[in-house]
Each structure stands twice: as structure tokens, then as C-alpha cells.
Amino acid sequence: MxxxxxxxxxxxxxxxxxxxxxxxxxxxxxxxxxxxxxxxxxxxxxxxxxxxxxxxxxxxxxxxDPAMTLPPVRFTVEEAWALAVALAAADARTPYAGAARTAAQKIAASMTGPASAAAGDLAARIVALPPPSHSAVRAAVEQALATHTVLRLSYVDAAGREGDRTVEPAGLLTAGGRWYLIAWCRMRRAGRGFRLDRITAATPTTERAGGHDLAELLHGSAAAGAVQPAALAGFAHARLDAGACRRWE
The missing domain is CATH 1.10.10.10 (Winged helix-like DNA-binding domain superfamily/Winged helix DNA-binding domain)
Incomplete structure (x- = not known):
């Protein structure tokens, strides 16, 4: 941040x-x-x-001064429930989890009427087991994506082998409740997906990453049906006409 x-x-x-x-x-x-x-x-x-x-x-x-507040936002009760559930899913392993927490505070402060009461009632009935902390890894990934810079990773693949990679981040993929960093891997000389909870260390650099297109890195994957989440349509209008990474590591 x-x-x-x-x-x-x-x-x-x-x-x-x-x-x-x-x-x-x-x-x-x-x-x-x-x-x-x-x-x-x-x-x-x-x-x-x-x-x-x-x-x-x-x-x-x-x-x-508690009088400092935001103008009221008029959500329906159903929208308030949806926001409560979505924000509850942003745990320590989720990219931008810290920003999600402050966004939740802003949303809660701006709600009025039945929507505010509904969101508060549902939030009081959602619990979660605390996940392992991945704050340093998450912060490094967020920084590399925001600044378009190269990232050095220590990573454990699906076979349990740990190794170091130097990658050029292009974007994020969410699938099955997990998050993946999609990047150009310099060692493999190809696009790869790195599961965030398998990254044991991440070191940001100041080196500028290449302009790799996310859709190109995702092209030809087994998850070719992946599309932009509908809930993000208001933030970005282009659909991801591609699938997940070429190879899951």
C-alpha cells in the first residue's frame, strides 16, 4: 500500500x-x-x-471526529448481502485484502436504512477460520502488478519441488477459490500460473517488466472458458477471451 x-x-x-x-x-x-x-x-x-x-x-x-462520513449510497437489501459475502471472502491470502477491509469500512459507513441493517445482520452471522498469513508475499505481488515490475519468487510446485523464479507479472486469475499470479516466467520462457498460497517468498525489484499481454499468456489453456467475472463489468469492459495459464505449476 x-x-x-x-x-x-x-x-x-x-x-x-x-x-x-x-x-x-x-x-x-x-x-x-x-x-x-x-x-x-x-x-x-x-x-x-x-x-x-x-x-x-x-x-x-x-x-x-465521527461526523466525518461519506454521502449515503442507496443499496438494495440483496446488494448489501452480496457485498457482505464478497468482502468476507477477502482473507489474508486474497490480493488487495487490506484494501478490501478499508473499502468495506467505507461501504458500511455510506449505507443507510434497511440495507445497512441487513448487511450488519448478515455480517454478524459470517465466521471464518483464520488463514495463514501471507501478507509479505501478497504485498510484493500487489506492488509488482501496480508498478509493472519484475518479481523474484520462491515457489513450491504441485509436486512439492521448491525453486526460484524470476517473473514478469501480467495479471491475476481466480479459480476454485484460489488465486494465481499469471506471469511470463523467464526460466520457462513462457506464460505460467503461480498459485499465491504456494509462493513462499516474493521479492520486488525496480526492473521494468515486459509488456506481456494477459490474454496472450492465458491463450490455449485447459481452462479456455474463463471469462471476466460479471461483478467486475463496471470496472473493465473488456472480456478475457482466453483461459487459464498454459501450464499449472
Whole structure:
């Protein structure tokens, strides 16, 4: 998460907790940064006129004026249920899970009327077993995709063999509840799919990745019927007229 996104997320985190205060340590753990970074970010928000304030001493922390909110969004009850279920599925293994959490806070804050009550009621009845943390891997994948840069991976394939790969990320594929990084593998000199939960380490680089087309990397796969998820039609209008990766590793 870059600094601009984190500043917005800090505001939403404080607003969602209001009037309860949050400590710097809690915020640092939530955003996986140092306490010094959080202190600097909070100072930037104060200088920008955002109504954040701190209470010193034992039991103190940071808070924000709870009047800070978003304009109401008019969801139907069914839409509210759908959003609650979709956001619940964004666990620690899901790309952009941190952003999904802050998005959920914004959506919840903007809901009014029956939709808000319906979403809250359903959310209270959804539970999940905590997954293993893959935050460092997830963050590296997100950064490489956002900056179009080369990524170095340590990866365990389907046969249990671990090896290192240097890849040029092109996109993400979701299938059967799992997520795959679709990339050009320099060792294989071909498009490959890397299951995110099999990536044991990921190191971002500053080297620019080649302009590999996602559809071309996906072309000719066994999952040739894969298409753009209907729920994303509002974000991107082009369908993925291709399947999954050429080879599942």
C-alpha cells in the first residue's frame, strides 16, 4: 500500500473506530508498518486539516471526529448481502485484502436504512477460520502488478519441488477459490500460473517488466472458458477471451 492510499485508510480506520481511540501500535500492526511511519502519517493528516486528535497518557490514543462520513449510497437489501459475502471472502491470502477491509469500512459507513441493517445482520452471522498469513508475499505481488515490475519468487510446485523464479507479472486469475499470479516466467520462457498460497517468498525489484499481454499468456489453456467475472463489468469492459495459464505449476 503506497503512502497516499495508507493516509486515506488511516482516516477510515479511525472513523470506523470512533469514538473509541486507537493506539499507534494498533494502527502500525493493522497496516504492517512501523510505529514511526504511523506517527509521521498522522502528523501529515493533522497538517492537512483532517480532524484527527490524540489523547496522551495511559489509555490514550488517536481518534477522529465521527461526523466525518461519506454521502449515503442507496443499496438494495440483496446488494448489501452480496457485498457482505464478497468482502468476507477477502482473507489474508486474497490480493488487495487490506484494501478490501478499508473499502468495506467505507461501504458500511455510506449505507443507510434497511440495507445497512441487513448487511450488519448478515455480517454478524459470517465466521471464518483464520488463514495463514501471507501478507509479505501478497504485498510484493500487489506492488509488482501496480508498478509493472519484475518479481523474484520462491515457489513450491504441485509436486512439492521448491525453486526460484524470476517473473514478469501480467495479471491475476481466480479459480476454485484460489488465486494465481499469471506471469511470463523467464526460466520457462513462457506464460505460467503461480498459485499465491504456494509462493513462499516474493521479492520486488525496480526492473521494468515486459509488456506481456494477459490474454496472450492465458491463450490455449485447459481452462479456455474463463471469462471476466460479471461483478467486475463496471470496472473493465473488456472480456478475457482466453483461459487459464498454459501450464499449472
Amino acid at each position: 503506497n503512502r497516499t492510499a495508507r493516509l486515506y485508510a488511516l482516516v477510515e480506520e479511525l472513523r470506523a473506530a470512533a469514538p473509541r481511540q486507537l493506539t499507534v501500535a494498533e494502527l502500525a500492526a493493522r497496516f504492517e508498518v512501523s510505529t514511526r511511519t504511523v506517527q509521521r502519517d498522522l502528523q501529515v493528516l493533522m497538517e492537512a486539516g483532517v480532524p484527527v486528535r490524540s489523547a496522551p497518557g495511559r489509555g490514550g490514543g488517536w481518534s477522529i
